[in-house]
Amino acid sequence: xxxxxxxxxxxxxxxxxxxxxxxxxxxxxxxxxxxxxxxxxxxxxxxxxxxxxxxxxxxxxxxxxxxxxxxxxxxxxxxxxxxxxxxxxxxxxxxxxxxxxxxxxxxxxxxxxxxxx
Amino acid sequence: xxxxxxxxxxxxxxxxxxxxxxxxxxxxxxxxxxxxxxxxxxxxxxxxxxxxxxxxxxxxxxxxxxxxxxxxxxxxxxxxxxxxxxxxxxxxxxxxxxxxxxxxxxxxxxxxxxxxxxxxxxxxxxxxxxx
Numbered sequence: 300x301x302x303x304x305x306x307x308x309x310x311x312x313x314x315x316x317x318x319x320x321x322x323x324x325x326x327x328x329x330x331x332x333x334x335x336x337x338x339x340x341x342x343x344x345x346x347x348x349x350x351x352x353x354x355x356x357x358x359x360x361x362x363x364x365x366x367x368x369x370x371x372x373x374x375x376x377x378x379x380x381x382x383x384x385x386x387x388x389x390x391x392x393x394x395x396x397x398x399x400x401x402x403x404x405x406x407x408x409x410x411x412x413x414x415x416x
Numbered sequence: 417x418x419x420x421x422x423x424x425x426x427x428x429x430x431x432x433x434x435x436x437x438x439x440x441x442x443x444x445x446x447x448x449x450x451x452x453x454x455x456x457x458x459x460x461x462x463x464x465x466x467x468x469x470x471x472x473x474x475x476x477x478x479x480x481x482x483x484x485x486x487x488x489x490x491x492x493x494x495x496x497x498x499x500x501x502x503x504x505x506x507x508x509x510x511x512x513x514x515x516x517x518x519x520x521x522x523x524x525x526x527x528x529x530x531x532x533x534x535x536x537x538x539x540x541x542x543x544x545x546x547x
Contacts, residue, residue: 301423307453307507319429319432320429321425321426321428321429322425322461323425324425338419352436352450352453353432353450353453353454353457354454355454355457355458355461355517356516356517356520357457357517358460362448363455365493384446384447384449384450385450386448387447387450387451388450388451388454388524390522391451391524392454392516392520392523393506393516393520393523393524394516394520403445
């Protein structure tokens with residue numbers, strides 16, 4: 300199983316998903332992020348899915364869960380870089396990713412997080 | 417026709433990659449490729465998680481009016497689905513997900529056929545046509 304690295308830059312945790320996600324990798328990412336949020340006291344999480352070719356119902360649910368977990372650690376999650384084909388497919392699948400903020404790219408995501416503090 | 421075994425999470429990823437290549441090679445648009453691969457991901461996960469593993473078959477097909485398509489056939493010898501209509505309802509779940517896997521996969525493809533009997537496994541056939 301491949302793991303997704305988490306980078307801490309200032310008060311923000313940065314996650315860029317560059318692998319073809321299998322379920323175990325997503326569950327692991329969720330656990331690693333919770334640990335990292337607790338240890339670092341970061342106030343924001345940016346998840347970059349520019350390289351992610353599909354988001355199915357499991358991955359989508361996990362992204363929503365990550366948003367909820369972050370909030371328990373006083374951190375906001377912004378999902379950035381969703382491909383147009385992924386957005387269309389997610390909507391047709393019936394997933395709204397409720398509760399997760401989105402931004403066009405990492406730069407705009409950071410602006411949202413910085414506007415918060 | 418190619419047959420792929422589904423016995424692990426790695427296999428689910430392999431099925432997705434294989435379907436992506438088949439869809440791209442046969443003229444499906446990027447959005448249609450993404451829809452088919454997403455449906456394949458849902459169905460391969462079902463085969464693994466609910467069916468206890470099984471196989472995926474990938475076939476290139478041609479319609480009567482000459483359009484190319486990709487046909488996927490997932491089969492397992494798991495416990496089967498007692499109530500198919502219920503299983504295809506949005507939000508109905510065995511408890512591990514949102515209940516969008518099967519119903520969502522059906523929306524993402526052009527043709528969808530599910531056969532299942534309790535104790536006799538489940539098979540799902542889907543087709544996505546190029547436009």
